[in-house]
Amino acid sequence: MSNTATSRPRAFADRLHGHVRAGYWTRLVPLLAVLATVTHLPSFLRPVWSPDEGYLATQARMLADGGVLYDTVVDRKPPLLPWLYEACFALFGSVSLWPLRALAIGAHLTTAVLLASIARGRWGDRAGRYAGALYLLVSIGLSPEDTQAATFEVFMLPAMVLAFRYAERRRWLAAGIAVALCSLTKQTGGAVMLPVLWMLLQDTRRRGVPWPQALAKIGFGFALPIALVAAILTKPKGFLFWVVTGSGDYAGLGNNWPQMLGRALGNSAILMSAALAFLLPHAHRLWLRRRRRPLPARGPERGSTADLWVWLLSSAIAVSVGFHFFGHYYLQLMPPLVLLGVGAVATSAVPWRPVAAYSALASTSFLALAVFWPGxxxxxxxxxxxxxxxxxxxxxxxxxxxxxxxxxxxxxxxxxxxxxxxxxxxxxxxxxxxxxxxxxxxxxxxxxxxxxxxxxxxxxxxxxxxxxxxxxxxxxxxxxxxxxxxxxxxxxxxxxxxxxxxxxx
CATH class of the missing domain: 3.40.1010 (Cobalt-precorrin-4 Transmethylase; domain 1)
Known part of the structure; x- marks a missing residue:
């Protein structure tokens, strides 16, 4: 074996040892794991939190009994989560949803770690720690029926954040695969493709790198998993109808505008109350820029946040698709909101302590609400x-x-x-x-x-x-x-x- 071949594993081991010795992640991840568990502990208090959980559980039993997805077992959702429910039932039985609730906590933890990685790369170690913790505190900032259930949006978030992270690092093939996994969990997860393409465009402008090859990698990474699922693991015609073309009337406009508008504004207000601590500093910075006043700075800007705004915009569009505005849809807004807020605090004179204190207080209120939620x-x-x-x-x-x-x-x-x-x-x-x-x-x-x-x-x-x-x-x-x-x-x-x-x- 050549020296080059043996040096690669050794170099990887040295880097891994350095990371462990530095202790950043070995200290942060266990703390985030505890926080993720505490904030979502009420999820174990009820057998079922939402009709979506009941639907998925019933689907899983039908699949286990020989049902065929998009044929004798149908839904307007992609297949990854029904298959996950089916796999958990095969391993642990179908009497309880506790394995799915545990996996949901794992999904939140993964999302928090990825957000911490993004924030750390942009604004430093402290920003990374706060990004992971603040996400977990805000992740229960809606109705408990929307945040404590093991449903589509929860399992979509890790792939969504991963797609953004890969694009940030110009790993275009991996970004495309992550977008596909996100879309195969819930269709609206594909909205993260917009910031991925935005980052490709900006990278092309800055570095003068030809874009067709990178775009081809994104397209291939996105198309391959979807084609595999549609053509091999399910029935192509059924997949196309139930996942893509068969929801037009369901997602169309209705005539009950007051209720739709009330639900949209109500859930937005609830989420804003949970995230108020780091939204206010950002609003203050925008106001200073509008007035053309100097920004009180803690450190350098460390790059544009335009990609985060594009991500937030794409998530807002995804939440609005179908005009239902259910609370659990708003989970898709949380990652870009957290990063924008953390970035605003990290690059200003606003102290972290009151931001963390308010977020902890708000999270405690939502946690108590989940424990005592009417049944x-x-x-x-x-x-x-x-x-x-x-x-x-x-x-x-x-x-x-x-x-x-x-x-x-x-x-x-x-x-x-x-x-x-x-x-x-x-x-x-x-x-x-x-x-x-x-x-x-x-x-x-x-x-x-x-x-x-x-x-x-x-x-x-x-x-x-x-x-x-x-x-x-x-x-x-x-x-x-x-x-x-x-x-x-x-x-x-x-x-x-x-x-x-x-x-x-």
Whole structure:
């Protein structure tokens, strides 16, 4: 073996030893791990935090029973997280979501470490430490149902930050792969491609490096994982429809503007309150620049933050896509917000201590909110699931007519249809009102598929009407009304949920 071949491992070992000896990461990472665990410890207090968790858990069980993703198991989301749920259930059983909650803490920790690395490279060691810690404090700065659940946005963040980090280091192929992984967790994660391309453009201008080769690397890195998943690991036609082309009506404009605007402004205000400590210094710096006053500086600027602003803009666009403005969408804003705030404090005379103190106080408030968060809806859902389990056997199927698929998982009963929510059959989506809701607005061929499932597998033994006062109540959907009138009788009512059972069974 040549001296060159043997020197590379030795050089890597020397660098690793130097990093460990320096102690920056060996001290910081354990502290961040403790902080990540403490801030997300309430996630273990409930069996399920959101319908998305229930949907993923039910999907995972269907996949484990032989279901095929984007065929007999469908959703409008990419496949990585359903597969992760399935893998955890295979290893640890499907009774509890604690393995996913633990992995979610790991995802937050990874995001914090990557942000610390970016901030350290730009503004020094102290900025790196504060970036990681402040992210973890802010990461619970929304409704607990949005921040404590193990859902798409949480697992999307590490790949998103990694894509930015790779682009910052001009590792274009790796950046493209990271964007692909982000997009395969949730489609809107692909928005990080915008700052990646922005950094490529700026690098080309500064260094005079030809851009076609770097752009080709990004494109190849992005396309290869997606092509692999679409063409080999799933059905290409099903992947294209459910992940890319089949959500137009769901993501379209509705007529309930006041509710959408209220949700957008409300969640923005909550996040701003959590991040206020490092947003105010940045606002102050912008105000001084506008007034053309000298900036009180702690140190040099160390480069432009234009790429961070482009990242924040791309994340804001991603949050707005579909006009739903659910709280968990806002998690995508947190990494660029934290870095912009940390950069503002690091390059100004603003002391770190009050910034950390306010962030810790705000985080403590959100932590207490998560511990004492009202559980009326979960209590009702659990009662309904218990009743459904009592009315059926494990071999029976159940149909939940509503938007809470966690009922299937809590009751441990198989769904009678691949459509786990009424939204697929009626085009209903939260916050959009009753416009374009009904049989005629369903997913393409959904009712024909539904009829085939019922005919082939038999009628579900129990039908749960969980529609409440929603615009897809059974009496507003003729096929469901006819099904209930002909074959079912009421056997129980819990809150606004009605439980039906097959007549004579």
């Amino acid at each position: 009326q809806r979960l209590t009702q859902t659990t009662e309904v699931a218990t009743a459904v389990a009592a009315q059926t056997t494990p071999k029976d199927t159940v149909l939940v007519w509503g938007m809470h698929p966690e009922l299937y998982w809590l009751a441990d009963r198989r769904p009678a249809s691949r459509y786990l929510t009424a939204g697929f059959l009626t085009n209903f989506s939260g916050g959009k009102g009753g416009e374009k809701v009904g049989e005629e607005y369903s997913v393409s061929d959904a009712w024909q598929t539904f009829d085939t499932e019922i005919t082939t597998n038999g009628l579900p033994r129990v039908f749960v009407d969980d529609s409440g006062t929603a615009p897809y109540q059974p009496d507003k959907v003729p096929r469901i009304a006819s099904l209930l009138d002909t074959y079912y009788e009421v056997v129980g009512v819990t809150g606004d949920t009605v439980i039906y059972r097959l007549k004579g069974k």
